[in-house]
Amino acid sequence: MAELLPALRTPRGVVTALLLxxxxxxxxxxQAFDQRYLLSVGTRxxxxxxxxxxxxxxxxxxxxxxxxxxAFLGIGGYAVGILSAEGFASGWLQWPxxxxxxxxxxxxxxxxxxxxRGVYFIMITLAFAQLVYYLSSGLAAYxxxxxLNISRSRFPGLIDLRDKASFYWxxxxxxxxxxWFCSRLVHSRFGYVLRGAKSNELRMTALGFPxxxxxxxxxxxxxxxxxxxxxxxxxxxxxxxxxxMSWVKSGDLIVIVVLGGIGALFGPLYGAIAFFAVEEFLPxxxxxxxxxxxxxxxxxxxxxxxxxxxYARGGLDSLLGRRHG
Amino acid sequence: xxxxxLIQVLNGVQLGLLMFLLAAGLTLTFGIMDLVNLAHGSLxxxxxxxxxxxxxxxxxFALGALLALPACFLLGVVVExxxxxxxxxxxxxxxxxATFGLIxxxxxxxxxxxxPEGRSISVPAFLNHTVTLLPGVIYPAYRFALIVxxxxxxxxxxxxxxxxxxxxxxxxxASNRRMIAALGVNIELLFSLVxxxxxxxxxxxxxMAAPIASVKIGMGDDILIVAFVIIVxxxxxxxxxxxxxxxxxxxxDIVGRAFLPDFLKTFMGAASASAAAPAISQVxxxxxxxxxxxxxxxxLFGQRT
Numbered sequence: 166m167a168e169l170l171p172a173l174r175t176p177r178g179v180v181t182a183l184l185l186x187x188x189x190x191x192x193x194x195x196q197a198f199d200q201r202y203l204l205s206v207g208t209r210x211x212x213x214x215x216x217x218x219x220x221x222x223x224x225x226x227x228x229x230x231x232x233x234x235x236a237f238l239g240i241g242g243y244a245v246g247i248l249s250a251e252g253f254a255s256g257w258l259q260w261p262x263x264x265x266x267x268x269x270x271x272x273x274x275x276x277x278x279x280x281x282r283g284v285y286f287i288m289i290t291l292a293f294a295q296l297v298y299y300l301s302s303g304l305a306a307y308x309x310x311x312x313l314n315i316s317r318s319r320f321p322g323l324i325d326l327r328d329k330a331s332f333y334w335x336x337x338x339x340x341x342x343x344x345w346f347c348s349r350l351v352h353s354r355f356g357y358v359l360r361g362a363k364s365n366e367l368r369m370t371a372l373g374f375p376x377x378x379x380x381x382x383x384x385x386x387x388x389x390x391x392x393x394x395x396x397x398x399x400x401x402x403x404x405x406x407x408x409x410m411s412w413v414k415s416g417d418l419i420v421i422v423v424l425g426g427i428g429a430l431f432g433p434l435y436g437a438i439a440f441f442a443v444e445e446f447l448p449x450x451x452x453x454x455x456x457x458x459x460x461x462x463x464x465x466x467x468x469x470x471x472x473x474x475x476y477a478r479g480g481l482d483s484l485l486g487r488r489h490g
Numbered sequence: 491x492x493x494x495x496l497i498q499v500l501n502g503v504q505l506g507l508l509m510f511l512l513a514a515g516l517t518l519t520f521g522i523m524d525l526v527n528l529a530h531g532s533l534x535x536x537x538x539x540x541x542x543x544x545x546x547x548x549x550x551f552a553l554g555a556l557l558a559l560p561a562c563f564l565l566g567v568v569v570e571x572x573x574x575x576x577x578x579x580x581x582x583x584x585x586x587x588a589t590f591g592l593i594x595x596x597x598x599x600x601x602x603x604x605x606p607e608g609r610s611i612s613v614p615a616f617l618n619h620t621v622t623l624l625p626g627v628i629y630p631a632y633r634f635a636l637i638v639x640x641x642x643x644x645x646x647x648x649x650x651x652x653x654x655x656x657x658x659x660x661x662x663x664a665s666n667r668r669m670i671a672a673l674g675v676n677i678e679l680l681f682s683l684v685x686x687x688x689x690x691x692x693x694x695x696x697x698m699a700a701p702i703a704s705v706k707i708g709m710g711d712d713i714l715i716v717a718f719v720i721i722v723x724x725x726x727x728x729x730x731x732x733x734x735x736x737x738x739x740x741x742x743d744i745v746g747r748a749f750l751p752d753f754l755k756t757f758m759g760a761a762s763a764s765a766a767a768p769a770i771s772q773v774x775x776x777x778x779x780x781x782x783x784x785x786x787x788x789x790l791f792g793q794r795t
Contacts, residue, residue, distance in 0.1 A: 230583050277780055281787045284526055287582060288722045289783055295715055296776040303769025305762045412715060416590045423587055463598035470591025474584040475576055 177485040181431050184438075188337055192330035204329055206445060210437045211336040212397045215343050217421040217433030219390030224419070225428030226351060227383050228363030229279075232287045233294025234418050237388045239301060239410030240267045241395025246315045246405040247307055256318030256326075263396050264389045270297075271388025275381045294415055302407040312406025315399060326400050336397050340434070343390055348430050350386075359383055360428075420470060426482025435481040443469075493627050498748040499741070500623075504633050506740025507640025511695035512713065513720040513732040514647055515688025521664040521727020523578050523681055526585040529569065529592035530692055530717070531710025537562050537693025538700040538709065539600055542609045551614035555697050559690050566689025570682050578681070597707050608706035611697070636698055643694065644733060651729055660684060664727045719779045725792025734790065739775055746771020 173182060187194075188211065195204040220234045244263030253259060274293045281289055302310045317326040326332050350356045362369040362376045369376050399405045408414075417440070425436025443466060448459030473480075516530045540561045545554030573592060577585045617632040651657040659680055662670045671677040696710065703709065720739055724731025750770055754763035782790060 224583075230586065232586065277784055281783055284520065284582060284726060285722055285783065285787060285789075287526065287586065288718050289780065291715060292719055292722075292776045292779050296773050299769045299772040299776075303766045303773075305766065413711075416586075419583070419587060420590065423583070427583075461598050461602045463594040464602065467591040467593070467595030467598065470594070471573055471588045474580070474588035474591065478584070 175486065177431075177482075180485055184431075184434065185341075188340075191337075192333050196330070201329070204333060206441055208329070208333045208336055208401055210441050211333070211340050212394050212401060213418075213421060213440070214434045214437040215336070215340050215397065216391055216394035217418055217425065217437055218340075218343050218347055219387045219394065220418050221422050221428065221433050222347060222350065222387040222390070223380075223383050224422055225432070226356060226363065227359050227380055229380065229384070230287050230419075231278075231290040231384075231387075232412070232415050232419070233290035233292070234387070234391055235410040235412070235414035236294035236297040237267050237271065237391030238395035238398060238414070239297055239405075239407070240270055240388075241392030242399035242405040242409055243301055243304075243307070243313075243395075244392070245318060245396050245399045246313045249315045249318070250307060250313060254316060254319045256320045259318050260393075260396055264392045267392030267395075268385045268389040271385035272381065275384035275388075279377055279380050279384065291412060291415070294410060294412060298407050298410050298412070301410065308406070310407060312404055312408070314404055317400045317403055318396070332400065336401075339393065339397070343393070344430060344434070346390075351430070355379065355382070423478075424473065424480055426480030427478075429480065429482035432480055432482045439481060493624075494748075496624070496627055497629060498744050500629060500637065501633070501748075502741040502744035503737065504636050504640065504740070505743055506737040507637060507644065508695050508699055509713070509717060509720055509740060510644060510733050510736035511640065511691045511698075512717040513724070513736055514644075514729060515691040516714075516717050517721040517724070517727055517729065517732045518660065518664075518684050518688050519574075520721060522660060522667070522684055523574070524667075525574060525577055526582050526589065527574065528586060528589035528714065529596065530688065531714030532593055532596035533562060533566060533569075533689045533692040534696035534710035534713065535600065535705075535707070536565055536596065537689075537696035538611070538705045539604055539609070540693065541697035541700060542604075542611055542705050545611060551611070558693060558697055562689045562693030563686040565693075566686040567682050569689070570685035574685060575678070575681065593711065597711075600707050606707065608704045610704050611700040613701045632701060636702075639698065643691070647691075647729065656683070716775065719775060722789055723779050723782045725786075725789030728789070728791035731789055731791030738778070742774050742778060743771055746774055 173179065188207070191207045192204055195201060195207070216234070216238055219237070220231065223229045223231055241263045244266050245259045248259045248262060274290070278286055278289045278293065301307075307313045320326070324331050324335060326335070351360070358369060358374050358376070358379050362374070362379065366376055395409070398409060421436035421440050422433060423436070424439050425432030425434065429435075444462075447462040447465060450459070451462055451465065452459035477483075512530070512534055515533075516527065519525050519527050519530070537558055540558040541555050543554075544557045544561070545551055548554045548557065569592070573588060577588055580588075613632045617635050619631050620628045621631050621634050623629050623634070649657075651660055659670065659675055662675075663677070663680060663684075667677070692710075716739060720735040721732050723738070724733070724735035747768060750767035751764045754767055754770075758766070786792070
């Protein structure tokens with residue numbers, strides 16, 4: 166705890182602490198002001214923060230531009246969906262299986278993808294994600310293209326996921342756990358090797374580190390956390406469909422990570438908040454300027470991304486001052 | 491049975507040629523400018539929409555299609571000058587992000603201008619019949635025309651890259667960009683030209699595909715990923731590689747659609763077989779790509795590093 170206090174005195178510390186506090190009490194606020202819709206937006210923000218944080222592990226710390234991360238969300242979601250359709254309703258079974266499948270898939274495609282570099286890596290991760298996407302849309306027994314309505318995971322006597330507020334708090338706790346894990350990871354020997362390989366792979370190899378293996382572990386881990394986000398998404402809407410792993414979702418995840426700040430611990434959270442804020446507030450804002458414009462908000466959002474890519478690499482995190490470590 | 495097989499092979503060639511047109515521009519921008527251009531599929535889509543509008547104005551398929559090509563060229567040059575040019579020196583992540591933004595922009599722009607519902611371009615009257623290629627082998631004239639036009643353009647492109655001064659500069663640019671700039675070549679102009687050329691090929695593919703598919707928002711996005719797969723299989727920057735890979739992918743796709751359902755029916759229900767077959771043929775394409783990359787991490791004809 167002692168080392169947390171100086172961190173709290175920086176602008177970044179204050180903003181982050183306030184944000185986490187706000188998120189922690191969000192269900193109470195939305196209940197007090199009778200804004201149920203805001204709670205569902207909040208839930209999505211928290212879940213996508215977990216997804217973005219998992220991508221940040223490889224994209225941010227490892228410098229590996231994976232363009233197929235949504236596939237892990239889909240694997241997590243579909244594992245829950247298929248198990249529940251087959252009558253295995255217990256979350257104690259569904260969740261570990263979902264994560265294990267995603268880690269196994271991450272290890273397999275990581276072992277193949279990490280042999281390639283640069284553009285080839287971007288494209289092969291995208292291709293594997295498309296592969297999973299088409300496989301899921303070919304699952305006629307589980308809804309095919311139309312997706313699958315599922316019943317939420319059961320944790321008897323512990324938590325009822327149908328209750329919106331409890332579900333939100335569960336997501337929030339899991340987000341905190343994910344971010345805590347990330348912070349431990351970055352500052353571990355493993356994290357240093359990963360970041361070292363990002364800045365100079367040749368040097369790390371020359372120092373004797375098996376860079377490939379470190380990256381593979383990071384890739385599989387990121388897949389596991391991605392699946393966690395997918396499990397939560399499936400339980401949020403009680404529904405899974407191939408659309409949750411379309412390549413546009415993988416693009417959205419990259420956008421969230423970059424928007425928040427690549428390789429920043431809380432970047433995914435800032436990014437997700439900004440992403441959903443734009444999605445929720447840009448259309449009404451445009452409608453204020455001219456009726457009917459709001460429908461076409463992506464005409465503004467698209468160029469905004471171009472501008473961010475060109476001129477605002479540090480993301481929102483860089484607004485909070487220089488980063489340490 | 492042989493006739494059916496031949497027709498399916500022709501369909502594969504036709505699809506492969508369309509994919510090659512799309513992939514050619516992509517592999518050039520990749521190879522020469524080192525740009526991951528996700529928005530290339532948007533140019534494919536814009537080609538089809540331009541053609542739809544121009545055909546409506548001119549009441550002629552041929553004229554409308556011909557006029558759409560310079561429009562695509564202009565659009566390509568504008569995209570290059572306004573956005574793409576600023577991305578060449580950036581890392582791949584910036585390029586992915588910015589061109590992803592361009593996709594959102596173009597998809598929404600099309601929705602605002604042409605409306606959310608799809609459009610259709612009908613097969614022109616002068617090609618709306620069938621041709622007899624061999625005794626007993628009857629093939630739609632429009633698809634045959636696609637094969638002819640696609641082959642001509644492919645040969646033209648091969649000639650352009652291998653035999654002309656522009657092609658020489660393109661090849662030199664692909665192997666060492668800074669060197670040819672130092673030798674006094676106006677590299678900015680060259681890049682704009684290549685980008686515009688890529689846009690023309692993409693637009694041509696889009697408008698030629700329009701009568702057999704449909705003109706709709708996002709039509710370029712899924713096919714773009716297949717085009718990426720093609721250039722990755724072929725090796726980035728290699729026109730020859732793109733051609734070979736496009737042909738292979740075209741055949742896999744068609745064979746999957748034409749023969750897999752019957753094959754699958756031998757051990758599963760007819761309904762699930764016809765649902766699973768297109769998915770499996772798509773999956774096959776990615777499996778082939780993964781296999782090639784495991785075997786050769788820079789593609790079939792890519793430069794070894």
